[in-house]
Amino acid sequence: MRLILLGPPGAGKGTQSARLVKRYGIPQLSTGDMLRAAVASGTPIGRKAKAIMDGGNLVPDEVVIGIVAERIDEADAQRGFILDGFPRTIAQADALADMLAAKGLKLDAVIELKVDQSKLVERIAKRAAETVAAGGTVRKDDDPDVFKTRLAAYNRDTAVVSPYYRARGMLTEIDGMQSIDDVTAAIENTLERLDERVATR
Template identity: 60%
Template sequence: MRLILLGPPGSGKGTQAQRLVHRHGIVQLSTGEMLRAAVAAGTPVGLQAKEIMANGGLVPDEVVVGIIADRIEEPDAKKGFILDGFPRTVPQAEALDDLLRKKHLKLDAVVELRVNESALLARVEKRAEETRARGEEVRLDDTPEVLTKRLAQYRSLTEPLIHYYSERRKLLTVDGMMTIEHVTREINRILTALGALEPKDHEEH
């Protein structure tokens, strides 16, 4: 199964990717997580990305495309993957199409998680509070100011992907305002209907 989770910051992409990965034994490819790891390790990519991410901007397309191109070559991605946070621009989507075409691989679906803005803000604030309460470091971009910028980037650069994948008949929209469990169930239902999952895979969810 090869799946893209698309949605604004805080819509539940990471949460759902983890649940699907756990259930179906495929890998989650989160460009946000990979970039945060690069920042923490102080690699050249991390040094380039740090300030951009802290300000809610997007890391250059060629950087993230390079990361994904390398990552999907790794053995654990052979069985399938869930892309969480990639692609985020039309050029990234085109680059992904090229990568998959060269490898004769097909994308099963693009699931868009739709969540209203006030809920996104509440979720991101809650996540920051919970992280603080655990004594862990809060993401630099989890502030109301930076979230506003991330949302603006989403609207101008990422939302065009809804049209991009809808035209290619890959887009499926899920109400991301439901509970976490309901969203998972709905995604599993959709994937089963597409034939990407065996019926038994979603019965328990």
Template identity: 65%
Template sequence: MRLIMLGPPGAGKGTQAQRLVERYSIPQLSTGEMLRAAVANGTGIGRGAKAIMDRGEFVPDDVVSHMVSDRIDQEDCRRGFILDGFPRTVAQAEALTAMLDQKGVKLDAVIELKVNPATLIERMEKRVADTLAAGGTVRSDDNPDTFATRLDEYRQKTAPLLNYYRRRGELVEVDGMQGMDIVARDIASVLAKVDSN
């Protein structure tokens, strides 16, 4: 199963992707996590990306595309993968389509979690509060100003992806405002239809 999860920051993409990881035994390829690991490890990509990420802006396409291509080539992606946080722009989507075509790989579905943007701020604040209450560390980009910038970036750059994948017949919309279990059930129902084709 080869999937892309789309939706604005805080929509629940990571949560639902983790459930799909368990169901299909495929890795979740989160570009955000890959980049944060690069920052934590002080790699060249990490050092360059840190300042950009702290401002809530996107890391350049060529850097992210190269990182994703290398990751898809790894052994654990042979049975499939879930892309979370990539592509973010139509240009990235076109590059991904070309890359997958070159590898002889086809996407099974692009899942959009549809949510109310006003609710996302509440979700982010709750995630921060829960993380702090559990004694965890809050991500540097989890604050209201940076989060608003990330939402604006999503609306401007990522939302056009929906039309791109809709035209390709790969987009599936799921109501992300429901409870986590109901969203997971709806995604499973959609993928069962894809899997049977």
């Protein structure tokens, strides 16, 4: 099962990915984790990424794709994987498709968690206020201003990936404003239907 989970910050991708990892026994792959692991392991592409990052530059798409390509060749990803936070652009989506095709692989599903962004902002603001009222320190990710900045970046740069997959008939949209358990059930129903289609081919 090779999946991409799409959705803005705060949509619940991390929560749902963790449940899918447990259910299907496949790894969740985030580009940040993969970059850090590649740098730590000192692979040729990891050394290249380190040199770029040490220079204060963004890692280019071809290096990121190379790191994803290396990671999905590892033993734990042979039965599938969940890509979280990647692809972020149309260029990355094209490069991912080419890389998978070169390996004789393809994506099984692209699932987008659709959410009301104004309600996400309200939820984050409420959580921050409750943390402060309880005498705690607000995490950076729960700072409403930081969250709004991340949301704006998503809308500017990454939201275009959904129409890309929709145009190819690969996108399934799920209401991310439901309860966590209902979202999980909707994702599992989607994947079960997919399994049935594959089995009848």
